[in-house]
Amino acid sequence: MTGRHSQGQDLIPFDLEIERTVRKRKDKFTHSLEQQKDGGSVENINEKSDKNVGEQQLTQEEAMERTQPARATKEYSILTLSNTLSCIVIPEVEANSFELKSGMIHLLPSFYGKSNEDPNMHIRKFFDICGTIKILNVSDEVVRRKLFPFSLKDRAKAWLHSLPAESITSWEGLAQKFLQKFFPPQKTNQLRRDIMHFSQGEHEPFYEACERFRELLQKCPHHGIIDWMQMRFFYEGLTTANKRMVDSACRGALMEKTPQEAFDQFDLLANNNQQWGSERTKKAGVHKVDTNTAVVAQTSSLEKKLETLMRAVIPSSPQQVCAICSDPTHPMELCPSTTQGFEQVLQVNSFQRPRNDLYSNTYNPGWRNHPNFSWSN
Known part of the structure; x- marks a missing residue:
């Protein structure tokens, strides 16, 4: 048996964008209705010609879409070159050869x-x-x-x-x-707070404080703080001693100067402090240790702790007994008899010369001299 579609009729090709095709055909139908209503004036003729050109472009696009081969479903998930374009548009250059070394x-x-x-x-x-x-x-x-x-x-x-x-x-x-x-704005606000609440360190030199304040201003060029407020924030953040130095240099008339004159005075004092402001005497109670010395001290302390731990874990070797006085508290090399005399040690320990005692509980060298074990027998 043959099916209903096996009578030699051509099937309509499958359209992937059917909605777009419907819109295009609808536009064509409306254009054709307008052409039928219009007369034979020159304006109508021009409009008809423009519409005809548009219809030709639409038919060309449809023809291109129809001529494209059908794509498999998996090809829609494959990355194409159009998806890897750079976000930066590079204009054309007139140079024949343009190379970045x-x-x-x-x-x-x-x-x-x-x-x-x-x-x-x-x-x-x-x-x-x-x-x-x-x-x-x-x-x-x-x-x-x-x-x-x-x-x-x-x-x-x-x-x-x-x-x-x-x-x-x-x-x-x-x-x-x-x-x-x-x-982001959050970082800008943080830098503004650092400028407004600037404070000099306790042992920070004046020139380092001045450089640090200028670095804060450079990190946030859009801080929006006017000059006279910058000068005020810097002066109020100085220590009492440096405030006195600034007042003495300005003869107590810092507020009489313009912001630029005040910053020029700060720069002059900073240069002078950097060249001649080093302290010759050490402050009492302050000890500065370089990094290498601190590392060596920590290493030696760890070695001592490790040695103590190893002694506690590893059992010590059996203690030697003095062969002279049989005292386990000292070895033979440190026996007091070496300094007090061998005779005194013999008297204290009741030491007797070994005799040829055959029934002794200890090693008896008399066995070697036994008369029955001689070579003569």
């Missing part, structure tokens, strides 16, 4: 995306390296877009690959996304 890549700073890293400082170092690279007919914009992915490692590299393909079209956009990711 390996030496350029090794000069770049590295950023791993850790919480203790400074992304703003990474951008600065990257700018310094890119400023030394000049290629004929290649703009700095192209060089920065090409080299920046090589400066990212580990977590930062994974973040860059997670961005949508061809979503970055300029260096400013790339730098902005990078700072938004690794310099």
Whole structure:
């Protein structure tokens, strides 16, 4: 028996995007109705011609979709080249040969995306390296877009690959996304608090405190703190002795100076303190030990503890008895008889010279001299 579809009729090919095909046919039908309602004016003729061009494009797209071979189900789960495109769009260059040497890549700073890293400082170092690279007919914009992915490692590299393909079209956009990711508002607020609550250490020199305060300002260039407040936060964070030094240098008129004049005075005092501010005398009760000395002391202490433990675990060897006085408290080499005389030891221990006693309980050398065991017999 033959089935219902075995009468020589052609089957309609399977359409994977049937909804799209229905929309296209619906648009064609509406266009044809509009053409029938329109008259023979020039505008209607132009509209008809535009519609005809659109219909031709649609028919070409349908033809291309129909001509594509059918794909197996497993092929839809296989990674294609279109899914591995970079998120950075590189513009065309006029140079015939554009090559990045390996030496350029090794000069770049590295950023791993850790919480203790400074992304703003990474951008600065990257700018310094890119400023030394000049290629004929290649703009700095192209060089920065090409080299920046090589400066990212580990977590930062994974973040860059997670961005949508061809979503970055300029260096400013790339730098902005990078700072938004690794310099969040929470980190900015923390640095602002560190600036506002700056405090000098108890034994920290004045020049080191000044350098540390400037480093905080450089880590957060967008802190938004005006100059006179910066000067006030730094002055209030100094120790009492350094406040007196600043007041003496300014003759008690620090608040009469402008913020720039005050910072110039701080720099002058810091330079003077760095060159001539070393203390010659040691402070009472303060002992500074270098790292090597501390490690050696800890090692020797551990060795002593280990030796004591080994003695407690391993049993000691049997104690020797003095062969002269039979005293187990000292060996033969340390016997008192060596200093007091051999005769006194004999008298104290009632020592008798060995006789040829055949019935002695100890070793009797008299057996060797027994008359019945001589060679003469």
